[in-house]
Amino acid sequence: MITIKIIDSASTFPVRHAVLRQGKPLSSCAFDGDDLVTTKHFGLYKEEELMAIVSVFEKQNNLFNQKKQYQIRGMAVLEHAQGYGFGKLLINKVEEYCKANECNLIWFNARASAVGFYENLGYQIHGTSFEIAEIGTHFVMFKSNLTSS
Numbered sequence: 001m002i003t004i005k006i007i008d009s010a011s012t013f014p015v016r017h018a019v020l021r022q023g024k025p026l027s028s029c030a031f032d033g034d035d036l037v038t039t040k041h042f043g044l045y046k047e048e049e050l051m052a053i054v055s056v057f058e059k060q061n062n063l064f065n066q067k068k069q070y071q072i073r074g075m076a077v078l079e080h081a082q083g084y085g086f087g088k089l090l091i092n093k094v095e096e097y098c099k100a101n102e103c104n105l106i107w108f109n110a111r112a113s114a115v116g117f118y119e120n121l122g123y124q125i126h127g128t129s130f131e132i133a134e135i136g137t138h139f140v141m142f143k144s145n146l147t148s149s
Helices: 009-020 086-100 112-120
Strands: 002-007 040-046 049-058 069-077 105-111 124-132 136-144
Touching (some): 002 086, 009 049, 069 086, 086 105, 105 112, 112 136
Parallel strands (some): 069 105
Antiparallel strands (some): 002 040, 049 069, 105 136, 124 136
């Protein structure tokens, strides 16, 4: 059985560390804004095991004009759980959450290796690639017109 629920920031650390911060200290898994009341963390569980996580921050990006924006950060699926659609389920949950909160745009910095995944979900690249030190090549990606009618 697959369930997605809101979790606290510390619960994301084991998955963030295994997928996004391998070889770095566990403290590198803490993101600025993790514990703000406007930030939500979602965990996808198969049975009782946490398989995937994503965090959503209410954060403006000056590249975009929309008034209410959310940033996705820390999207990660454990290696042995990849290929089962868990990432898509989490992104769908994030989009539901953003629509319910009258968000006008979702944006994030996507690793180059994940661009195709996000494009398949309707996200677009904005601008050109850039480097994040010790992590690699990224692209700003976004989806707009999310508000429910």
